[in-house]
Amino acid sequence: MSPNTPRWLGHFRFTEPPFDKSIDDDALWMPSSRQHVVDQLVEAVQERQHVLLTGEPGIGKTCVLRAVRHCLQQGFRLTYCHNATLGRRDFYRQLCLAIGLSPKATAAAVFYAVSTHVQELAREQVHPVFLLDEAHLLHQDVLDHLHIVTNYEWDRAPLLSLVLVGLPDLRDRLQLRRNRSFWTRLHVRLALADALPEDTVEYVQYRLKRAGGDVDLFSSDALAMLHEASDGHLRSIDRLATMALKAAARRKLKRVDRELVQHVAAEGGR
Numbered sequence: 001m002s003p004n005t006p007r008w009l010g011h012f013r014f015t016e017p018p019f020d021k022s023i024d025d026d027a028l029w030m031p032s033s034r035q036h037v038v039d040q041l042v043e044a045v046q047e048r049q050h051v052l053l054t055g056e057p058g059i060g061k062t063c064v065l066r067a068v069r070h071c072l073q074q075g076f077r078l079t080y081c082h083n084a085t086l087g088r089r090d091f092y093r094q095l096c097l098a099i100g101l102s103p104k105a106t107a108a109a110v111f112y113a114v115s116t117h118v119q120e121l122a123r124e125q126v127h128p129v130f131l132l133d134e135a136h137l138l139h140q141d142v143l144d145h146l147h148i149v150t151n152y153e154w155d156r157a158p159l160l161s162l163v164l165v166g167l168p169d170l171r172d173r174l175q176l177r178r179n180r181s182f183w184t185r186l187h188v189r190l191a192l193a194d195a196l197p198e199d200t201v202e203y204v205q206y207r208l209k210r211a212g213g214d215v216d217l218f219s220s221d222a223l224a225m226l227h228e229a230s231d232g233h234l235r236s237i238d239r240l241a242t243m244a245l246k247a248a249a250r251r252k253l254k255r256v257d258r259e260l261v262q263h264v265a266a267e268g269g270r
Helices: 007-012 031-047 061-072 088-098 107-125 140-150 169-176 176-181 197-210 220-232 233-249 258-266
Strands: 051-054 076-082 127-132 162-166 190-192
Touching: 007 233, 031 051, 031 061, 031 162, 031 190, 051 061, 051 140, 051 169, 061 076, 061 127, 061 162, 140 176, 162 169, 169 176, 197 220, 197 233, 220 233, 220 258, 233 258
Parallel strands: 051 162, 051 190, 076 127, 127 162
Antiparallel strands: none
């Protein structure tokens, strides 16, 4: 153990912070209750379709995207964009960068360049996939033009696959009359449901084991409390579990119980 290792990691003999965000795609945890969403999304992109994925904050949408990225490699060019507050011109510029083109001056020039380049990619048997996170923040003028991107060659040939990811209100917004043209072109519409208590147990034990720790470090009651306090949202689980481990280390405890999780949840909030 390095002398610079935080004390709480040494206390539990962790090789790394168990709930750190920096984890490789191939080491991501995906519960069986979510795997079907990944499978549907992968299948949709393989069939050159457009996808909508919605879910509450911190519920695991980005983890799903990372799992999809791991599954789709050869034959696909995936680009992830989380800056959904772009205006129409900047959005098209981002789209250019996504498929390896120099940005153009106007939206029309961009669209021509993109469509021409995508045809070249198709000849190389490469299909571009544009993953747009936080899509509930999209400006309306961008939404007004997304149907142009999805309506290529009279709907016969897909220009690229769009995967829009956002909060549940994105679905409501897309169903408004103004956005119906684009809504009808989203072939697959997926929603992440709330996590199950057993998902939280599986996730915590997976992360503890991966960090070299004891999988039973949290008591069963502590795990139940952790699920209740976090609503099963991975981001909240990571934060609360880390707080609980640090508090246990300060108290020189070797196990986290329900009362400790309850204390850090009350102290740190949701």
